[in-house]
Amino acid sequence: MTDVRPYVVGIIGGGQLARMTCAAAIGLGVELRVLAEGPNTSAAQVARWVTVGDYTDADTVREFARGCDAITFDHEHVPIHILEALEADGIAVRPGPAALIHAQDKAEMRARLSAMGAPCPEHEVVADAGELAAFGDRVGWPIIAKTSRGGYDGKGVWKLDSADQAEEPFAALADRTTVEGGVISSEGVRIVAEEFVDFARELSAIVVRSPSGQAVAHPISETVQRDGICVETTTPAPGLPEERATEAQRLALRIAHELGTVGILAVELMERRDGTIVVNELAMRPHNTGHWTIDGAYTSQFENHVRAVLDLPLGDPGARARWTVMHNVLGGSVADLPAALLHCFARDPKLRVQFYGKEVRPGRKVGHVTAFGDDLEQTLARARHAAGYLMGEEGWADQPLIDGGNR
Ligand SMILES: Nc1ncnc2c1ncn2[C@@H]1O[C@H](COP(=O)(O)OP(=O)(O)OP(=O)(O)O)[C@@H](O)[C@H]1O
Ligand SMILES: [Mg+2]
Incomplete structure (x- = not known):
């Protein structure tokens, strides 16, 4: 046997x-x-x-x-x-350290992506407030400054309006307690200055690659960040021309191949007002902007991540529905989330909900909801209603069922 x-x-x-x-x-x-x-x-x-x-x-x-x-x-x-x-x-x-460094360190990521000709905002690693101010004077204010490592959910990202504020990121580095949770703790943290991209919207390109080189790309999502935290995604990104979507997928696949990533690679993108895209940053693990795939794709990002790290053939990354909207549930005034499900499920039997088993604290990611359907406005409204209700936002509880809507 x-x-x-x-x-x-x-x-x-x-x-x-x-x-x-x-x-x-x-x-x-x-x-x-x-x-x-x-x-x-x-x-x-x-x-x-x-x-x-x-x-x-x-x-x-x-x-x-x-x-x-x-x-x-x-x-x-x-x-x-x-x-x-x-x-x-x-x-x-998987992914190996040689690839992972580019998700861990934004200075390494910018250097490597620029070298391979991937579109990036203007950027520079700066040693002190003087260099940061000089960068702003050169590219024009406002600018963005970021810690190279340890940031998450917008912590460690500053928008600076003038040279007067150039000390701020360096002061935060020196006094690490100003960055919540002591996340900035490792050696070798640098400050990366970036041109402020006045983007029309943010997009996400999620691809999966296996060690033997097979790779698949999910449709491109539009993503909305508030206070540096992802709040909502819509897939496919509304109004994105097909050739732009393909370009974004190809870019993400090229990055995956050149860096030799394994598993999920999420490429956070900013779409400029002229329609061109630049890379914001990379993540090499399942990503918040891919949560829609659990209910909205033939194969979820989590399943394909597991398949990829085991070098199994990858599943179809395509969307099951015309539109899929994921809305994060951030901790609000509703502490008893399980009880709040009664309303959400009674109102919308097609709604999907995931809770993370986390205690509700203000602004903390505690779950997400997903809605899918043929009509973009209705799908958005259903997801926003459910998430708004679960976050205790005013006004959602007494809204009537949406048109055609107990679905
Ligand atoms: N150069 C830029 N120009 C304009 N906005 C920017 C720029 N860089 C970042 N942002 C904004 O700040 C947000 C957070 O930046 P970034 O993704 O680098 O930080 P993070 O803390 O690593 O985020 P995450 O939660 O994805 O880990 C972006 O989603 C974008 O909205
Ligand atoms: Mg980010």
Whole structure:
């Protein structure tokens, strides 16, 4: 008798991305082990194989990786030297450190993308406030300044209106407590200055690549960020000409191939008012702008991520419906989310909801809703209604059913 064992994947980080990856792994019969920051994190609540430990400790990560067919990520903050050591041990790290550095460090990302001719805003790594002010004087104010590492959800991004504010990012670096949660903690954090792109909108190009080089591209999404946090996506991006959409997909596929990424690569894009696109940044893990794929695509980003890290053939990334709208549920005045489902589900039987098992705190991502349908306005209205209601925003509870709408 042959000894049959399941595929074993280790995911580092226990947030909601790992939680949703667990759901995909369950469907595939894959054993997903989670290295979680705490016993009650979003993924640790639902995974059967959980190690609680510090992902910045080399021994912890090495021990966790033992017996895994591949190691992958819920976030991009694992120190590169630890991942290089894993690779030296013969562990399949996917994406590998040579690619991941471009999602971890925005200065590395800008340098590499510029070298390969990918469209970027004007940018420069600046050493001090004087250089930052000189950059602003050269490209024109306002400008954007970013920490090269450790930022998330807009933390570590500043819009500066004049040279008077050029000290701000450097002061934040010196006094790291001003960046919430002490996220900016690693050595080698630099400040990247960027031209302020007066974009018409933001787009997201999500592709999946496997180690053997197969790659697929999801349709392009329009994404809306508020206070640096993704709040809504619409897929396909309304009004985006087909040749522009194809151009964005090709760009993301080219970046995936040149960097040798494995799994999801999300390319955050800004569409200028003349219709041309520039890259904002890269993520090499399932991405918030890809959550619509759980209900709206033939194969979700989470499933294809798992398939890719195991080098299995990838699933169809296409959309099932004409329009799919995902709206994040950010912590608001509704603490009892489960109870609030009554209204949402009674009103809209086709609505899809995911909660992340996180305690409601103001502005925190605690879940998302997805609506799909043939009519863009109605689909948007349904998603916004449900998310607005779950966030306790005024006025949603007494709105009538939308036209044609108990669907
Ligand atoms: N050069 C720019 N010009 C105009 N707006 C910008 C620029 N760079 C970033 N932004 C805005 O700031 C947001 C956050 O920037 P960025 O994605 O670099 O930060 P982040 O904290 O890494 O975000 P994430 O939550 O995606 O990890 C962008 O989505 C965009 O709205
Ligand atoms: Mg971003």
